[in-house]
Amino acid sequence: MFTGSIPSSLGKLSNLEVLDLSLNNLSGNIPQQLTGLTFLNFFNVSFxxxxxxxxxxxxxxxxxxxxxxxNKDLCGIRLLKKCEDPPKPPLQKPDGDQDSESGSFFELCWMVILIGYGGGLVAGLALGNAFTIDVYRLLKKIF
Structure with a gap:
């Protein structure tokens, strides 16, 4: 009438040949440490x-x-009930959580374009205003 989980310390009993824990009220997982019991000839955790x-x-x-x-919630290769793969994380992030690098690249690209366009417009207007009279005289001489 054992209850609780299977103690992982059983895995330290390296010369153990028989382990029968059947017909008890054990719960939880089968400890990974039990895989080290290399002399185990009989193992039973049924029911x-x-x-x-x-x-x-x-x-x-x-x-x-x-x-x-x-054991209705036990799964594995040896049983009819196969274990499901753990859920994989979504490939795409939600709309509000975009990758900061890709977003910042496009923001930077548009900022550079706007700065270049705005700077060129201001410089063109300033230079055009300063040299309007000289350009007008030059065009008058040519035509």
Whole structure:
């Protein structure tokens, strides 16, 4: 009548050959540390309340599905219930959260264009006003 989770410290029992925790009220995940039990010949955690993926590497991957049955939230390669991949982050960011580098590039580009256009307009008007009379005399002589 064990309750709670499987202690990860069981993974330190390196010479353990048999581990039968079936028909208890254990919950939580199967600890990854149990994959280091290389001498384990028999493993059974059936009919508990275990959840999450069965550790795939190590000795635990050699036991058949009977070692894990009766745990409705347990998933893995050995079981009919396969584990779902964790949700992937969205490729595009929400509208209000654009990449600052791409936005700043276009803002900078338009700012440079506007500064150049505005500066050229002011310089042209100033120079045109200063040299209007000289340009008028020059054009008068030519035509």
């Amino acid at each position: 508990n309340n275990l959840s999450g993926p069965i550790p795939e590497n190590g000795q635990l991957s050699t036991f058949d599905d009977n070692s894990f049955k009766g």
